[in-house]
Amino acid sequence: MRHSQGTTTPQTILIVDDQQENLILLEAGLQDLATIITCHDPQQALLLANQHKPDIAILDVEMPHINGFTLCQKIKANPATQHTSVMFITSHNDFENESKALALGAIDFIGRPINLNVCRMRVSNHLQIKAQESLLADAYSALQKEKEHLHVTLNSIGDAVITTDQYERVTFINPVAQRLTGWSASEAIGQPVNAVLQLSDSSTNAPVPNPVSLSLREDRVISSTCNTKLTSRNSREYRVEDTTSPIKNALGQCIGAAMVFQDITESIAMATQMSHLANHDQLTGLPNRLLLHDRLCQAIARNSKAATKLAVLIVDLDNFKYLNDTLGHQAGDQVILLLSERLHSLCDSTITLCRIGGDEFALMLSDVDASSYIDTIAGQVAELVARPVPVDGQEYSLTVSVGISVFPDDATNEKELVHHADTAMYRAKSAGRNCVCYYSDEIQNAINNRFHIGNVLKRALEEDNLEVFYQPKFDLVTGELSGAEGLVRLRNCDGSIIPPDQFIALAEESGLIHQLGDQVLRKCCAAARRWQLMGKEIKVAVNIAAQQFSNSRFYDSVIDALQNTRLPARLLELEVTESALMHDFEQTQIVLQRLSQFGITIALDDFGTGYSSLSYLRFFPLDVLKVDRSFVKDMHSDNQAENIVCAIIHLAQSMQLTLVAEGIETRAQLDTLREYRCDEGQGYFFSRPLPESEFETSFIQAATVSPPLPTCQALSR
The missing domain is CATH 3.30.70.270 (Reverse transcriptase/Diguanylate cyclase domain)
Structure with a gap:
């Protein structure tokens, strides 16, 4: 047994002949056409055929033990080789054997003595036929796979699909379309599409033109609105949307239509419900x-x-x-x-x-x-x-x-x-x-005034024209100037001063409080630095609104103001109210702790008017408590107010906090506060809030300033 490998084609030829010279002759003559497998033993030939599945088998009729006809029968009976084409080597004019061979499935004959040219042409022709058969089989297999894939796809998608021929007869209907129409595939195929698809207007119930008819007649894609209603064969109603397109062959001729439609009943119900929820x-x-x-x-x-x-x-x-x-x-x-x-x-x-x-x-x-x-x-x-x-x-x-x-x-x-x-x-x-x-007009006037103040505030912020007045604070024991509180002022177009209670709340509501706070802080730091350079180290206090703590850049803006003005942190005091502390407890605690660690003094303003919870005082790095002016004002007319002031002073002393009394307006109030050993005070008794220039003239530039109240050496802290 010998093998000869062809180099230009993967096709295989099995030659079986008990005469060795015939095998050599045929192998030499055909080796450039295919891979040649030769064998002189018919029994061995069956094994080789099963192993290599040759395209063509050339068999000698007369062989011992198993002749060519029997070998052909066995090859054709084997499912692995049943498609192998068989050619017989016969003597010329051997019509009886040729008839028998054709009956067994042979395709051609090679006459003996063998003419190689004729043999090559016969074998080459049959190899080409086998190649074409293989290509055709592959194409058919691919077509079947594509057809199966399309069929599975159309049956699996969630949309309903119906196709028709050019005469509007149904040619295909997938399971979704069967469910919606109530027609099975066997019942629907061949029926007019109008019989299968009962469409009407969902509002008027009037029949609507079938989109398949329109698409075929106008040769274009037709889409319906969500007002279309489909009534099934069992009288169920569905709201549908559909798109119908003409089907055209390779020549561009319209051979039918394909309609794809969706059940949007639940979507419309959901939209109706959502609309009701949105409006009710x-x-x-x-x-x-x-x-x-x-x-x-x-x-x-x-x-x-x-x-x-x-x-x-x-x-x-x-x-x-x-x-x-x-x-x-x-x-x-x-x-x-x-x-x-x-x-x-x-x-x-x-x-x-x-x-x-x-x-x-x-x-x-x-x-x-x-x-x-x-x-x-x-x-x-x-x-x-x-x-x-x-x-x-x-x-x-x-x-x-x-x-x-x-x-x-x-x-x-x-x-x-x-x-x-x-x-x-x-x-x-x-x-x-x-x-x-x-x-009423009165309310409208108030709104107009509020709008006007808002515009003035925006303009002042844009032009950096906010003013800061300063009210001095004094040591109630020595009578010396101990600091100043910066109080923002807004000047109206006519030059008058707009009170803070008319624009601070507006700034908080409009979100301008952050810009306002930054501008006031910067101006106060710049003033305190200038006073330091003039030889007066005066701690300046700046009020901080609750909303400013919600600004992620608040801490950075304070540090920037100090660094840009080169003001030492010890000369800045930040005043916060009880409501500001409780606005965002954890965030405020973190920010104040960082500011305190930087060296900034933290003061609690208006103590006693807010939450007045002693427990939260432990959680904040407070240095100063300020007694609200309402208690100071009523000290001599309301015993309860005086008792509250006394209690706050003792509380501050026990917590080693500096106590500042606001709103001191009379000498009697001052004397009482000094008697209770309050540390510092501010109010109209000493000075009203002054513009920066007047404050500098009165308290900074003078070489010597007489204390506004006599010292009290007898009182020790």
Whole structure:
């Protein structure tokens, strides 16, 4: 047995002949066409055929033991070699053997004596046929795999798919489409698509044109809106979206259409639910602020056209937070739900009730032709809320503050209308609660003034024009100047001073407090450094707002101010209030600890007016306590105030804190504080807050300054 490897083709030829010279001749003549395997033993040939699976087997008919015909039968019977093409070597004009060979599946014959040229051509032709068969089989296999893949894909996707021919007859329907239409594949295929797809308008139930018909007729992609409804064979209804495209062959001819559609029933239901949730209060089901805005826009347009008035009543429950915290949120929700039901009893076609906050409702009154009607509704609101509310076997009474704004008297649009009603409600709150307040020009003037101050403040911050006045602090034993408190002042356009209580709160609400605080701190540090260079080391105190501690750069801004002005840290004192300490306990504690470690003095301002908790004093690095001016002012008219001052002084002494009394205005107050051994004091008795230049003239530039109060050598600390 010999093997000869072809180099240009992977095809294989098995030659079986018991005559060695024939094997040598055929191998030499065919070796460039394929890999040649020769064998003279038919039994061995079967093993080789099973191992190599040759493309062509050339068999001699006359062989001992197993002749060519028997060998051919065995090769064809083996599943591994049944596709091997068999050629027989026969004598010329051996018609009987050729007929038998063809019956066994032979494809050709090689006549003996062998003509190599003819043999090569015959074998080469059959090798090409085998190669083409292989390619065709591979192509068919790939086509079948692709077809199977597409079939699995179409049956697996979540969308429904229906295809038709050019005559609109269904050619394919996947499982999702079968479920939605109620038609099985066997029933639907071949049916007109209009019979399988029953489409109508979801609003009017009117039939809609089938998109397959449109797509085929207009030769374009057709997409439907979410208003399409599909009614299945078993009368179930689905909201669907679909896209239909023409199917074209390689020549561009339209041979059908493919429709892909989705069941969006749940999506639409979810969208409807989400829209309701977005526009209604979850607890009461009433319209919320968003829906109120929409209805106000419509009502304003309608009332403007009818020349009638429109009123908005903002109803806020008084002290509801106390009741909610006392009874628990679940009980609070019960109260809100009950009150909403009571208020809803007032509603008719001209009154809309909304819940716009936790304990806040709004009533929209349209088509108002008399102000007395508004008063009547407001009175009924107060009366309904005032009725006892049963909660867990007990009854509670509530009151309301009501703010009223009227279109077009008070506002020209819905935003102004609600805002002005809200403003009036807060005025009712400040008036003592349990009352009704209409929006007025007075309130508008206050708003305008607030807006003006806001602009002045922004301009001053942008131009670095804030002013700092300084009020001196004195040692109450020696009478010497011990420091100064920097107090920010805002100058109006006309040169007058705007009081701090009119712009500090505004700065906090608008977020400008951080910029304001940085500017005041820098100016104070610069002034103290200048005084140091003039020979006077005066510690300057700067007030810090609670919101400044929430600024992540607050610590860095303080250190930058010291370093940029070259002011020693020992000459800077930061004053914080009790509310500032409790604003963000942990963050404030960390920041103050770092500032204290840097050498900055920390003072607690207005002690006794806030939380007055002795326990939290241990957690902050405090150096100074400042007694609030309200206690100093009432010391001689209120024994309790004097006792509080005395207690604070003893507390400061026991904690080794410096005590500063604010608001000293009389000699009697000074004498009492010195008697109790208060360390330092400030107030109009010594000096009002002065502009920087006046402060320098009075306390810095003078070569010698007489103490404003006599020293008290007899009192020792």
